[in-house]
Amino acid sequence: MSALLQFKNSFTVDRGFASRDPLAYPKTESWKLESAGNVSSSSCCSWEGVECDNSTGRIIALNLSSSCLYGSINSNSSLFRLVHLQRLNLADNHFNNSEIPSGVGLLSSLTHLNLSSSVFSGQIPTEISKLTKLVTLDLGCNGTSELCAGLLKLRSLGLTNLVQNLSNLQVLALDNVDLSSEVPVRVANLSSLTYLSLESCGLYGVFPASIFRLPKLEYVSLVSNGNLTGHLPEFNSTSPLQFLQLSTTSFSGELPDSLGDLQSLKFLNVERCNFSGSFPSSFSNLTELTYLSFRGNPFTAQRLDSLPWLWKLAKLDTLYIGQTNLQGKIPSSIGNLSHLVTLGLAGNELEGEIPPELVNLPRLAKLNLWDNQLSGHITSCLTNMTQISFLDLSSNYFDGPIPSSVSQLQNLQFLWLFGNLLSGIVELDTFLQMKRLQILQLSWNELSCLAGTKQNVTPPQLLLLGLGSCNLSEFPSFLKDQTQMGRLDLSNNNIRGEVPQWFSNMSVSTLQFLNLSRNALTGFDQVMRTLPWKKLDALDLSSNYLQGSVPIPPASIRFYLVSNNGLTGNFPESMCNLSSLVTLDLSSNFLSGMLPSCLGNTSNTLSVLNLQSNRFHGTIPEIRTNGTQMKMIDFSQNELEGQLPRSLANYSMLEFIDFGDNLLSDIFPSWLGSLPQLQVLILRSNRFHGVIGKPNSNSFQRLRIIDLSGNSFTGDLPREYFQLWKSMQIVNNSTGKVSYMKQCLSQLCLPPQPFLYTSYGQYDYSMMMINKGIETYYPKISDSFTVIDLSANMFEGNIPDLIGELKALHLLNLSNNLLTGHIPPSLGNLGALESLDLSQNRLSGEIPQELNRLNFLAVIDVSYNNLSGPIPSGKQFNTFPKSSFEGNQGLCGDPVLRKCEASEPESLSEGDQDTDSWIEFDWKPVLIGWGSGLLIGMAIGCVFISENCTWFAEKIKKIIKRMHGRRQESTAELNWVGELEEEAEETEEELHDELDLKGEDT
Structure with missing residues (x-):
């Protein structure tokens, strides 16, 4: 009793701790002495959470889970005087980041130890491995990632040493403990193990498949160990496995048919792994299955309506098979799953309409059909879904109006309809009558939303509202009453003028994401030094008519986009103090002045810095931070001068650099070649000069877009660099969806997270470049796009043959230089080439016939060279x-309307007259084409020249007679030749008559 009271008094009670258990309460409040003095007349065995041995009276169990305890435990704690403890549960308390005390090793009788989710930290003491009687060991953390991640570590002890003496273990739970190790095969020796949970432990290597075959194993969870690989073995039908969760690992291979033999299996989650192949039909045997998730695996494409086994799982209440390459229609047999509560089919290629059997499922509460090819109207039969709380039909092809009957779904909390073809007028009051509604996302349809609010209608407190592209002309007035809004999208509307003052008072303490882009806003109704939203994470004001100085976001901001406005003034130095900033885009404004030196001290978190198309001048400040996160820098289209800051070489994560269209004067920055991630380098239209020297080995390994045009580089083309640009040599034959260079906005562009999604989830890199002779703006840059533009410099010498090794190249521009020599035939190997510009050089020789192999070539320009042939x-x-060919006097052919000289057919020698090769040659079509074409063409020509054309007809007759003599064939075979001879004679007479008519002067 004394030990317990001392233990109680070493803590305070904190009812404000975010407990996992909503019913948490301080159990130690019942620990009181019933009489005055030092001796109690009652037994502590009656205290809550305390259990004693009935025969000895010794305390054998202490359960203080969810007891609101706050404080620290050290090895001198009175707790460790309870040496007869067999079960100790301190889960779900707050031990203030203290270490698990080594004194726990004194409790040698422990069989059950649960310290989970109690905010312990540091290394797990080795003494725990000496508690050889342990049957249950739970040191995991099941709270939020911020609360759990990396608190406890097992690195010094190691998983192998932890389990080697714990041969009696039945339960091992180490969720969110930093193991950073492989899973030892020794775990497969724990023959009594029934429960294994190692979620988010930093595991890597190959998971031993033998662990799955442990004879008593019922529960396995390895969630969120992205570097953990492995495969599922063949299972024994006697296995008692009930719960298998491998989501967000790198397990791969096919799902074994023997999974269908696990008759006790109730929960199977293999989402976001790398499993492939087909779904095993043996799954129809899993009659006890209640939870099944396959989503996010690259399975072989299959039709959903060809999976009869799926509709036999009558006990299923949760089914996720999104992003698994499913095709076809949703079959009516889905109505067999009458227990279904959650259905996720998102991210497939399903088509057709929603079958009525689906909306009539009596228990269905969550339906996610996001990102398919479904079509048809959203019918009023949705009102039958009386239990529905989550409905996501976004990113499909649904059309027609939104039925007003949707408002009858009084349990609906989350409604996602964005990215369809929905049309018609939407009265927002319809949705404001749904008292439980928390998320309404209607963006990117063809709707016209009416923002008025009826009298005496109290709108629900929304967490997310998406009304992008809804033809709004004003801010919806019901936003005045919103105090809990977290994300608001009003982009791409017709809202004009100033942002009203009342809007700045909306959800001041909760708003995290605000998108007002692509409207006609001119500014805020009041002068504010800093925007008022305290927790604002992402703000997009781009593509408006904002004037004046740059609005300053709050210190919490991470993503700030205010491009394409009319902002003026200098770069605000207060921006340098935004310590959490990740993306800053001030491009396409009228900002001027010199860039402040503090720009070099920007946050270490900064990843995207875009100041393109302003009027900044002066030199670029040296970057004095380590720049570990910087990925994209665009200072193009300004008036900056001087040299590139050498500190750019410290930005090891840089992918994109654009300093084009400035006044920079420098030599080629070969030192940028050390950046391992650099893919795009644009220095066009500056004053760079000099010879591009030899590179260091392994320079620019990932570079795939380089634009040095419009400078003063001299010397030969940088052939050594061509050899290093490996990313231009490997053709990407992937037929999947095109991906683009981008920066994720928080978690918005990670795998589908509908709760977070708004009108956009990423910041796309963009650039300006000459393509096919036209200055082209690329709002997105494909990850496979490859370009070399070295035009408008003073490069000389030959075009190196090895450029033909850059087989992934799409655009090649070497125009306006001093290049000489021939066009290398190796350019015919550039199978992906779409545009080739070699104009305005001094190239000679013929255009290689090999260029005819370039099937994707849309534009070629070799004009103004010395080409011939x-x-x-x-x-x-x-x-x-x-x-494309003008300015080359020696070229001939149809495009330049200049005929090439044809060599006169040579007479065959006597030795050739009877050779088989001549007989095998199909000479008839050649002679017909040549004879008739040449005859008619020359005849017409003779009419308009003054020379006598008798020689022409005579020439034709001689050729034909010579062929008569040389061919040893039947008379029938040569009849057509005689006819042609007669035609030639007639033609001679006609030509004479024609010339007589025209007279001597013709």
Whole structure:
């Protein structure tokens, strides 16, 4: 009793602790002496949470879980005087980041130890491994990631040493403990193990498959160990496994058919792994299954209506099979799953309409059909879904109006309809009558929303509202009453003028995401030094008509986009103090002045800095931070001068650099070659100069877009660099969805997170570049796009043959230089090339016929060189205009309307007259084409020249007679030749008559 009272008094009671248990209360409040003095007349065995041995009276169990305890435990604690303890449960308290005391090793009789979710930290003491009687060991943390991540560590002890003496373990739970190790095979020796949970432990390597075969194992969870690989073995039908959770690991291979033999299996979650193949039909045997999730695996494409086993799982209450390459329609047999509460089919290629059997499922509360190809109207039969609380039909092809009957779904909390073809007028009052509604997302349809609010209607407190692209002309007035809004999207509307003063008072303490972009806003109704939302994380004011100085966001801001406005003034130095800033875009404004030196001290979290298209001048400040997070820098289209800051080399994560269209004067920055992630380098239209020297080994390994055009570089083309640009040599043959260079806005563009999603979830990199002779703006940059533009410099010498090794190249521009020599035939190997510009050089020789192999070539320009010979014909070359070849006096062919000289057919020698090769040659179509074409063409020409054309007809007759003599064939075979001879004679007479008519002067 004394030990317990001392233990109680070493803590305070904190009822404000965020307990996992909503019914948490301080159990130690019942620990009181019933009489005065030092001796109690009562037994502590009656105190709450205390259990004693009936025969000895010794305390054998102490359960203080969820008791609101706050404080620290050290090894001198009176707790460790209770040496007969067998079960100790201190879970769900707050021990103030103290270490688990080594004194726990004194409790040698412990069989059950539960210290989970109690805010212990530091290394797990080795003494725990000496508690050889342990049957249950739970040191995990099941709170939020911020509360749990990395608190406890097992690195010094190691998982192998922890379990080697705990041969009696039945339960091992180490969730969120930093193990940072492989899973030892020794775990497979724990023959009594029934429960294994190692979630978010930093595990890696191959998980021993033998652990799955432990004879008593019922529960396995390895969630969120992204570097943990492995496969599922063949299971024994006697296995008692009931719960298997492998989500967000790197397990792969096919799901074994023997999974269907696990007759006790109730919970199976393998989402976001790398499993492939087909779904095993044996799953129809899993009659006890209540939870099934396959989503986010690259399974073989299958039709949903060809999975009959799925509709036999009558006890299923949760089914997630999104992002698994499912096709076809949603079958009516889905109505067999009458116990279904949650259905997720998002991210597939399902088509057709929603079957009525689906909306009639009596228990269905959550339905997610996001990102498919479903179509048709959203019918009023949705009102039958009386239990529905979560409905996501977004990113499909649903059309027509939103039925007003949706407002009858009084249990609905989350409604997602964005990204469809919905049309018609929407009275927002319809949704404001739904008292439980928390999320309403209607953005990116063809709707016209009416923002008025009826009298005496109290709108629900929304957490998220999406009305982007809803034809709004004003701020909805019901926003005045919103105090809990977290995310608001009013982008791409027709809201004009100033932001009203009342809007700045909306949800001041809760708003995290605000998108007002693509409207006609001119500013805020009141002068504010700092915008008022205290927790604002992302703010998008881009593409409006904002004037004056840059609005200053609160200190919490991480993503701030205010591009394409009319802002003026200098770069605000207060921006340098935003310590959490990740993305800053002030591009396309009228900002001026010199960039402040504090810009070099920006936050270490800064990842995107875009000041493109302003009027900044002066030099670029040196970056004095370590720059570990910086990925994208765009200072293009300003008036900056001087050299590039050498401190850019410290930005090891840089992917994109654009300093184009400035007044910078420097040599080629070969030192940027050390940046391992650099993909895009644009220095166009500056004053860079000099010879591009030899690179260091392994320079620019990932570079795939380089634009050095419009500078003064000299010397030969940088052939050594061509050899290093490996990313331009490997063709990406992937047929999947196109991906783009981007910066994620918080978690918004990670795998589907509908609760967070608004009108956009990412910041796309963009650039300006000459493509096919036209200055082109790229609002997005594909991850596979490759470009070399070295035009408008003073490069000389030959085009190196090895450029033909850059097989992934899309655009090649070497125009306006001093290049000489021939066009290398190796350019014909550039199978992905779409545009080739070699104009305005001194190239000579012929255009290689190999260029005809370039099936994707849409534009070629070799004008104003010294090229000669025939222009290749056929394929794309038949589509190129004359301007592509002009300025080359020696070129001939159809595009330049200059015929190539044809060599006169040579007579065959006597030795060749009877050779098989001549007989095998199909000479008839050649002679017909040549004879008739040449005859008619020359005849017409003769009419308009003054020379006598008798020689022409005589020439034709001689050729034909010579062929008569040389061919040893039947008379029938040569009849057509005789006819042609007669035609030639007639033509001679007609030509004479024509010339007589025209007279001597013709």
